[in-house]
Amino acid sequence: MAELQARWHRAMTEIPRKAWQELTGPAGLPFYGWPWLHALERSGSIVPRQGWQPCHLSLWRQERLIAVAPLYLKGHSYGEFVFDQSFAQLAGQLGQRYYPKLVGMSPLSPVQGYRFHTDPGEDGVEITALMLELIDRFCREQKIFSCNFLYVDPEWQPSAEAAGCATWLNQQSLWTNDGFSSFEDYLAGFNANQRRNIRRERRSIAAAGLKVTPLAGSEISAAMLERMHHFYAQHCSRWGAWGSKYLSEEFFHVDALELREHLVLFSAHGGDPHEPVAMSLCVRHGESLWGRYWGSDREVENLHFEVCYYAPIEWAIGQGIRGFDPGAGGSHKRRRGFLAEPRASLHRWQDPGFDRLLRRWLPAANAQMLEEIEAENAELPFSRRELPLGAC
Structure with a gap:
């Protein structure tokens, strides 16, 4: 891996559109594509004055882009729809400064599918581990308390977990045809x-x-x-x-x-x-x-x-x-055929004490979330369908 070069970017325009799109591929979701992310930045929707500082990570083999991670430095938790305010409160009680934090997601869109986009010719597990090491180093050098990947792609999740990310489950609604x-x-x-x-x-x-x-x-x-x-x-x-x-x-x-x-x-x-x-x-x-x-x-x-x-x-x-995700929130969605499904976010905290506390709490919290999802779906007004638990 010695021949690889990492670069940090303050804007999508610093990364060639064609190279990014080749990594996401034609099957890639529009929310994680270069045009969508660039549009958010160009329009002034996702900019530092709004509390979103683009801080994208790219990995190059000589002059060939082999991996990218859309990332943002944030001074608040708005526009994420994964509500970590209790984490911020705990950090304050422990004398830690929670913000700014580093967030990986498609801004303003609670859409499952976040991942590091990697050249298919590379070892995705190895590249994921390397990029997480680079992110950890960046967070330590810049005194950033945490890195958080939201609405992660279930296929990428095991690679990130194997490299030390902690998993927190929340829920989302989904209609299935x-x-x-x-x-x-x-x-x-x-x-x-x-x-x-x-x-x-x-x-x-x-x-x-x-x-x-x-x-x-x-x-x-x-x-x-x-x-x-x-x-x-x-x-x-x-x-x-x-x-x-x-x-x-x-x-x-x-x-x-x-x-x-x-x-x-x-x-x-x-x-x-x-x-x-x-x-x-x-x-x-x-x-x-x-x-x-x-x-x-x-x-x-x-x-x-x-x-x-x-x-x-x-x-x-x-x-x-096949599937319709109506967006975040709203218990009224349940009675109209949208089942509750688990959604995973992945986290890395730089403070060892805070990290230990959260990792001890997460297994019980995740089990409780799965129970809540099962209970919600059991109350839906269906007459004949078996209720799937998705990733449960």
Whole structure:
């Protein structure tokens, strides 16, 4: 490994786009691709003044890029959706400074799939161990308390665990297409009472004079993305200081248009889908769909459920989508067919005492999380389906 050279980068522009994309490959999720991560930086959404300092690590064999890790120095825990505030509180009680911390994830997106992207001709396990050593050294030199990898790829997870990462389980929601041929086929899995509830909720949208139309890829215009920014900003403003308005207007006006091959808008309208009263933005890649943002100009009962869940599920069935991740939070997702599933984050703490405390606590905490997931899924209003425990 002596011929390898490590480099740290303050921006995606310091790493050649073509070389990065060759490592992630055509099957790589858009959230971890160079265009998406660069768009977040270029638009001013992910920049130091917002508490996100890009600090990407690359590994080179002479002039050939062989591995990359998207990383960020953070002065807070917002935009992660893995809530480590209790860790920060414990560190403070022990006289430790928790921030800044180093985080590996696709910013603002609780999307499973984080990993170090490695040339397939290299030994991935060996490269992972080497890059973690480099990260540890960087953290010690810069007096950074911890490094945290969120929503990790289950296939990469064993390599990182073997190199000393501690695993913490949280939960996420997921709808899985069990071979449904129609929305009614999907409804058949619920008990009779919940089938009636969902049909009633959908009918209420038609009774309000609204319908929902999906627009995908090249069907999405710059004007529609501007409207999406309006809905996004308006929805965030309703929550005041807790509104989580992370994406800049520039992201919707310029960058989202360049990324629209991955986007699907669900427009709720009274007749013209280009004149929406509400809209949600989803991301599609292969057989997967992710719900991200939504907003509405009108208070219409059940409109959120239709625009963010039912219409995307109906579209997903028609498109052969296998899985739909609706985003973080929301117990109301459970009653609409989204099962709870475990999601792993991996952690490395530089303080030995803090590290020992957390590693002693994690096994019981993870076991409790798996029990909670099983209990939540057991209460879902299904009539006939076995409830999978995913990675449990």
